[in-house]
Amino acid sequence: METEDLPRVGALLRDWRQRKKLSQLDLALKADTSTRHLSCVETGRARPSREMVLRLAEHLDVPLRDRNGLLLAAGYAPAYRESPLGSDRMTMVRSALKTMLAGHDPYPAAAIDRIWDVVDCNPAMSVLLNLVPPHLTDSGANVMRLILHPDGLASQCLNFAEVRAHALGRLLHQVNTTGHRDLRQLYDEVSAYPFPLGTDVPTGPVDPMGIVAPLRVRTPYGDMSLFSVIATFGAPADVTLSELAVETFFPMDEATEALLRDLATAGGTKPDA
Numbered sequence: 001m002e003t004e005d006l007p008r009v010g011a012l013l014r015d016w017r018q019r020k021k022l023s024q025l026d027l028a029l030k031a032d033t034s035t036r037h038l039s040c041v042e043t044g045r046a047r048p049s050r051e052m053v054l055r056l057a058e059h060l061d062v063p064l065r066d067r068n069g070l071l072l073a074a075g076y077a078p079a080y081r082e083s084p085l086g087s088d089r090m091t092m093v094r095s096a097l098k099t100m101l102a103g104h105d106p107y108p109a110a111a112i113d114r115i116w117d118v119v120d121c122n123p124a125m126s127v128l129l130n131l132v133p134p135h136l137t138d139s140g141a142n143v144m145r146l147i148l149h150p151d152g153l154a155s156q157c158l159n160f161a162e163v164r165a166h167a168l169g170r171l172l173h174q175v176n177t178t179g180h181r182d183l184r185q186l187y188d189e190v191s192a193y194p195f196p197l198g199t200d201v202p203t204g205p206v207d208p209m210g211i212v213a214p215l216r217v218r219t220p221y222g223d224m225s226l227f228s229v230i231a232t233f234g235a236p237a238d239v240t241l242s243e244l245a246v247e248t249f250f251p252m253d254e255a256t257e258a259l260l261r262d263l264a265t266a267g268g269t270k271p272d273a
Contacts, residue, residue, distance in 0.1 A: 009053060009074035014042040016060045019179060030059040050076045063114075063178060064242040082239035085119060093233075093241055100231075104248050106264030108226070114243035115182050116143040116171075127263060128249075131156050131219060143247065144171060144186060147215075150196040158216035158223065160196065166213035214252050222259050225252040 017027050024042070028035045033052070040046035048056070053074050057067040068078035083089045097111045101122040108128055110121035118141040121129070129137060132152040136145055146152045147167050154160050168191055175183045215226045226249045236242035251257035 008044075009048065009070055010042040010044045012070055012073055013048075013053075013056055013060075015179065016057075016062055016066075017042075019177060020060050022060070027056065027059060031055050048074060050074070054079060064236065064239045065114075066178070068239065080237060080239050080242075083241075085240055085244075089238075090240065093244070097244070097246065100246050100248075106260045107251065108249040108260075109246060110143070111244060111246050112143055113245075114180075115186055117141070118143065119244070124260065124264060127219065127221075127224070127260070128153065128217070131217065142186075144190045148190040148193050150194055153215075153217060154193070155196040156218045158218060159214065162213055163215055215249070221263060222255070224256045224259060226250065226256065227252055 017024070022030075024035045024038050028038045031038075031052075032055075037046065038056075041048045041052070050071065053070050053076065054067065057070055062070065064080045065082070068080055068082075071078055081089075085094065097120055101109045101111065101120060104124070105122055106124050108122065108125040110125050111119045113119055128146070129141065132146055132149075136149055136152050144167060147157075148154055148164060154164070157163055168187070171183065171187050171190070174180070175187050213227070215224075215228070217224050217226075228247050228249050231246045231248065233241050233244060251260060
């Protein structure tokens with residue numbers, strides 16, 4: 001095979017290595033290969049085996065979707081299936097999601113995909129979704145838009161500068177570690193949203209990577225203070241499954257916990273005093 005005909009997998013692997021801030025020596029040691037061979041792969045002078053592509057991708061923590069892309073670029077068939085969430089193959093996954101969401105009541109919880117679109121949620125999530133206008137939910141809710149759009153939770157958020165910094169920090173970290181174009185487009189969109197009227201624009205830096213960033217929102221039932229935990233599926237072997245996560249919200253104080261429990265008992269409306 002002539003050099004110019006070699007697949008572009010080498011350039012893609014180099015991009016992933018640089019994105020992960022690893023030297024060729026670092027990656028070669030992790031993947032049990034030589035720096036010379038890795039250099040030849042990256043420059044296109046050598047074609048990696050299927051096993052080598054998968055081994056390098058594993059040590060670079062490349063998402064399954066992109067591992068398939070690396071294999072295709074090297075001239076091999078994809079290793080991971082991508083099953084629609086509504087397919088028969090994903091029946092157990094859908095059941096697990098519903099169990100997790102239902103089990104988190106009376107606290108809000110939502111299943112999200114890799115670009116933060118909500119694919120399912122529990123009834124308690126309506127406490128937050130009811131605070132935003134239909135145009136943010138009718139065509140499918142996106143967590144980042146729900147939080148950051150000036151018509152969304154941003155207008156009800158009591159600590160918007162902190163929440164915004166944390167949300168954008170998480171999203172930008174995804175953009176930088178994956179390079180996915182759709183995530184970059186989402187970041188460019190939501191980071192350009194104006195601050196809601198009446199919200200003070202921060203004059204100093206806000207740490208976006210704190211241990212817990214609370215979400216403090218004003219609701220018709222009273223102020224709530226929540227924090228969230230994101231859980232993913234262990235050892236996924238399907239692209240769709242690898243990109244699913246469940247974001248669960250927990251009360252940060254006794255008043256919020258009591259309010260959520262009272263709302264659940266009253267069927268989603270504020271109980272009588």
